[in-house]
Amino acid sequence: MKNLMLKKPLLLFALTLLGMSLVTSCGQKGSSAGKGGALGSDAAAATYVAPGEYDAYYAFLSGGFSGQISVYGLPSGRLFKVIPVFSLDPEKGYGFNEETKPLLNTSFGFIPWDDAHHPELSQTNGETDGRWCFINGNNTPRIARIDLTTFETAEIIEIPNSGGNHSSPFTTENTEYVVAGTRFGVPFPQKDVSIDSYAEEFKGALTYISVDKESGNMDVAFQVLLPAFNYDLAHSGKGKSHGWTFFTSYNTELKNTLLEVNASQNDKDFIAAVNWKKAEEYIKQGKFKEMPARYADNEYDESTHTAKSTIKNKVKVLIPEECPGLVYFLPTPKSPHGVDVDPTGEYIVGNGKLSADMSVHSFTKVLKAIENKAFETTIDGVPVLKYEEILAGVVQKPGLGPLHTEFDGKGNAYTTFFISSEVVKWKLGTWEVVDRAPCYYSVGHLMIPGGDSRKPDGKYLVALNKITKDRYLPTGPELTQSAQLYDISGEKMKLLLDFPTIGEPHYAQGIAASKLIERSKKIYPIEENKHPYAALGEKQTKVVREGNTVHVYMTMIRSHFSPDNIEGIKVGDKVYFHVTNLEQDWDTPHGFSVMGARNAELLIMPGQTETLLWEPDRIGVFPFYCTDFCSALHQEMQGYIRVSPANSDVALKWKLGDKASVQ
Amino acid sequence: MKRIPQLLMALGALLLASLFVWPMWKIVLYAPQYPDGVHMHIWINKLGGSTPGTLQNVNILNHYVGMKMIEPDSIAELQYFQYIIMAMIALGLLAALINKRQVFLAWTVLMVILAIAGIYDFYLWEYDYGHSLSDDAPIKIPGASFQPPVFGRKVILNFIAVSLPHIGGYLTGLGMAFGGLAWYLKRKNDRNEKRTFSADVAAAQRV
Ligand SMILES: [Cu+2]
Numbered sequence: 001m002k003n004l005m006l007k008k009p010l011l012l013f014a015l016t017l018l019g020m021s022l023v024t025s026c027g028q029k030g031s032s033a034g035k036g037g038a039l040g041s042d043a044a045a046a047t048y049v050a051p052g053e054y055d056a057y058y059a060f061l062s063g064g065f066s067g068q069i070s071v072y073g074l075p076s077g078r079l080f081k082v083i084p085v086f087s088l089d090p091e092k093g094y095g096f097n098e099e100t101k102p103l104l105n106t107s108f109g110f111i112p113w114d115d116a117h118h119p120e121l122s123q124t125n126g127e128t129d130g131r132w133c134f135i136n137g138n139n140t141p142r143i144a145r146i147d148l149t150t151f152e153t154a155e156i157i158e159i160p161n162s163g164g165n166h167s168s169p170f171t172t173e174n175t176e177y178v179v180a181g182t183r184f185g186v187p188f189p190q191k192d193v194s195i196d197s198y199a200e201e202f203k204g205a206l207t208y209i210s211v212d213k214e215s216g217n218m219d220v221a222f223q224v225l226l227p228a229f230n231y232d233l234a235h236s237g238k239g240k241s242h243g244w245t246f247f248t249s250y251n252t253e254l255k256n257t258l259l260e261v262n263a264s265q266n267d268k269d270f271i272a273a274v275n276w277k278k279a280e281e282y283i284k285q286g287k288f289k290e291m292p293a294r295y296a297d298n299e300y301d302e303s304t305h306t307a308k309s310t311i312k313n314k315v316k317v318l319i320p321e322e323c324p325g326l327v328y329f330l331p332t333p334k335s336p337h338g339v340d341v342d343p344t345g346e347y348i349v350g351n352g353k354l355s356a357d358m359s360v361h362s363f364t365k366v367l368k369a370i371e372n373k374a375f376e377t378t379i380d381g382v383p384v385l386k387y388e389e390i391l392a393g394v395v396q397k398p399g400l401g402p403l404h405t406e407f408d409g410k411g412n413a414y415t416t417f418f419i420s421s422e423v424v425k426w427k428l429g430t431w432e433v434v435d436r437a438p439c440y441y442s443v444g445h446l447m448i449p450g451g452d453s454r455k456p457d458g459k460y461l462v463a464l465n466k467i468t469k470d471r472y473l474p475t476g477p478e479l480t481q482s483a484q485l486y487d488i489s490g491e492k493m494k495l496l497l498d499f500p501t502i503g504e505p506h507y508a509q510g511i512a513a514s515k516l517i518e519r520s521k522k523i524y525p526i527e528e529n530k531h532p533y534a535a536l537g538e539k540q541t542k543v544v545r546e547g548n549t550v551h552v553y554m555t556m557i558r559s560h561f562s563p564d565n566i567e568g569i570k571v572g573d574k575v576y577f578h579v580t581n582l583e584q585d586w587d588t589p590h591g592f593s594v595m596g597a598r599n600a601e602l603l604i605m606p607g608q609t610e611t612l613l614w615e616p617d618r619i620g621v622f623p624f625y626c627t628d629f630c631s632a633l634h635q636e637m638q639g640y641i642r643v644s645p646a647n648s649d650v651a652l653k654w655k656l657g658d659k660a661s662v663q
Numbered sequence: 664m665k666r667i668p669q670l671l672m673a674l675g676a677l678l679l680a681s682l683f684v685w686p687m688w689k690i691v692l693y694a695p696q697y698p699d700g701v702h703m704h705i706w707i708n709k710l711g712g713s714t715p716g717t718l719q720n721v722n723i724l725n726h727y728v729g730m731k732m733i734e735p736d737s738i739a740e741l742q743y744f745q746y747i748i749m750a751m752i753a754l755g756l757l758a759a760l761i762n763k764r765q766v767f768l769a770w771t772v773l774m775v776i777l778a779i780a781g782i783y784d785f786y787l788w789e790y791d792y793g794h795s796l797s798d799d800a801p802i803k804i805p806g807a808s809f810q811p812p813v814f815g816r817k818v819i820l821n822f823i824a825v826s827l828p829h830i831g832g833y834l835t836g837l838g839m840a841f842g843g844l845a846w847y848l849k850r851k852n853d854r855n856e857k858r859t860f861s862a863d864v865a866a867a868q869r870v
Contacts (some may be wrong), residue, residue: 636801
């Protein structure tokens with residue numbers, strides 16, 4: 001070690017500056033994406049991101065019935081990660097290790113799957129801020145929050161008094177709330193009644209989940225109790241309409257059987273416009289009813305690397321009859337599916353999926369109609385505004401089966417048509433159709449990065465298709481779904497790329513890569529690890545027996561486990577391997593698997609501790625090993641655990657190398 | 664003008680204090696798996712790197728070829744070298760106070776000797792780590808040495824090692840240069856004064 005002063009410091013100075021400039025010129029990475037628009041060059045070049053280069057955008061695609069989120073790069077369509085959210089993932093040990101099991105807890109107990117539909121990025125001032133990605137669980141109503149520094153699920157909260165959390169988790173402009181409207185009417189609170197009492201006994205709850213500004217922690221703030229329409233989708237207002245949320249509904253007929261016919265009779269259904277700022281006032285004034293509920297709130301603590309599930313049992317409910325001005329119904333033709341608010345907040349697009357035309361409401365007119373009490377009628381205390389009074393315009397015969405609309409920030413809207421399988425571009429204000437592009441096939445949602453925020457980035461559009469048929473090599477009866485990338489920077493949309501997806505890419509969100517790259521964590525600092533069973537160095541490793549339970553405090557570092565020989569385990573023991581990855585270098589996870597484990601492996605990130613429960617049912621000596629190819633000596637990263645008969649007196653002992661320890 | 668050498672001397676001494684603020688040297692290891700390099704920092708009184716895990720990462724890499732663990736606690740220089748630097752700062756300030764060119768020169772020469780000794784020590788230390796390899800190293804490469812360069816760039820197996828001064832090192836070098844410059848300017852001043860004095864004497868004699 002040394003001190004170093006040099007004989008000719010000034011000369012050296014010059015030399016080393018030269019050396020440094022050589023050194024620093026390597027290792028820098030730029031984004032190559034999006035060089036030159038697609039127009040005028042060919043599509044392959046427009047989506048080509050050279051090896052080692054970065055994509056310009058992250059895209060978060062829901063996995064639909066896979067229950068997960070997949071992370072892609074745009075424009076390349078390359079898959080980076082599948083984030084386990086609502087479904088077990090044995091690859092990552094998610095839902096199998098002791099730390100993440102509580103995330104999947106609900107009032108129904110542990111639920112290993114859900115149907116994940118709508119990723120939604122957090123926003124600040126109406127712009128995506130790259131902090132969190134929310135997504136709804138449809139089947140057992142839940143909302144999950146993904147931390148975008150780790151790309152891991154940080155919280156899952158259950159939505160009480162709901163059934164089918166579909167119109168969710170759309171955010172307000174500053175992520176004050178994410179919302180959860182129930183798709184299915186349910187008895188509120190749940191009770192044993194005849195299904196035919198639907199119109200009388202069933203209700204539809206719109207739930208507001210508050211999001212803590214700093215931690216992101218979610219909580220059920222309040223519910224708005226409405227008739228048992230089927231609340232399909234939602235978007236919150238922005239700009240001038242900030243403070244409002246719009247929920248579409250179908251089945252305003254209040255039917256409970258053969259809905260495909262019975263719920264398609266009314267000429268118009270409703271968009272429920274909720275004034276959530278007003279709701280906050282009513283809550284403050286105490287004008288809510290506290291109703292019984294039962295729901296789980298599960299939070300993952302990054303310092304203990306462990307999730308905790310809490311069951312809560314009350315919810316504040318606002319009833320429109322008692323809270324004038326809280327909710328209005330906007331009549332909208334024929335079972336509107338998506339409801340989309342343009343970047344200025346003025347236009348509310350109702351995508352009437354069974355309608356020949358598309359109706360667009362004006363927020364200014366909505367306010368005026370409210371002021372003038374231009375009501376058609378009132379349903380359960382909710383005024384129904386006059387359709388003609390709030391209409392901004394109609395897009396005439398744009399296509400068949402409009403589902404969703406996003407915006408490019410340049411005055412254009414893009415709507416997907418499921419039946420006619422196309423994306424149609426039209427102009428806000430003039431309502432004229434200016435372009436259409438086919439999708440392969442049956443497009444559902446579409447996504448423009450920031451396309452449902454105040455600041456769309458109108459370069460790319462991704463169509464998310466339900467059916468692929470002949471588009472790819474066949475894989476038996478079950479075929480992939482797909483995403484299709486269009487360049488929308490010019491007048492005409494141009495199809496650039498078509499790529500298969502994980503599960504059903506129901507909805508997606510996109511964000512400039514530059515908003516996330518710097519925030520992405522590389523390791524978990526070991527000194528911040530507060531896991532109760534962590535061994536923060538090899539000196540802390542040990543094996544402790546408590547009755548039939550054995551805790552193994554184990555560490556892993558290239559390229560060995562400590563300890564790697566364990567004896568004194570007995571048949572019938574519950575062995576908890578608490579394994580800490582001591583690495584502090586980027587991209588150095590290790591895996592842990594042990595023969596006969598009836599759950600999964602552990603995949604442990606640098607500085608993290610995870611726990612695998614192993615219940616040996618037979619005597620013998622069983623190997624364990626590292627599953628993630630970690631180093632040149634990865635294959636040597638292995639060990640043994642000896643299991644003796646239940647009544648044996650083999651002493652508990654363990655070792656690494658020649659240093660043996662005994663309890 | 665007359666005070667410049669004295670000020671340079673004081674400033675030169677104070678620049679050594681930068682060694683307590685910044686590392687004096689760095690060794691950066693590049694490999695395909697480390698596109699941004701593993702940046703190891705050598706301070707006057709500790710070892711570290713661009714991340715808290717750097718030293719551990721270097722040790723993990725080194726253990727494959729049987730190099731010793733780098734354990735800062737076992738490196739005596741890290742304990743006492745800081746006191747030498749503190750002493751040199753004090754001596755430098757004292758020299759400025761005395762304000763004699765011979766004292767400036769003495770301080771600078773002493774610093775140069777210390778620097779050379781320090782670099783030689785650095786070399787020995789690197790030599791030891793690069794050559795004292797464990798007999799049971801997982802990877803043995805006959806005849807290979809893993810000694811990083813003292814200064815400059817060297818290929819070591821799959822790594823490119825680059826060894827350069829860090830900010831503290833540069834500023835210390837600058838401090839020595841200031842010491843030397845103080846001596847040089849002081850000598851010039853003194854000669855001018857002498858010449859002026861002789862001229863005065865000559866003029867007086869002429870009178
Ligand atoms: Cu490993």
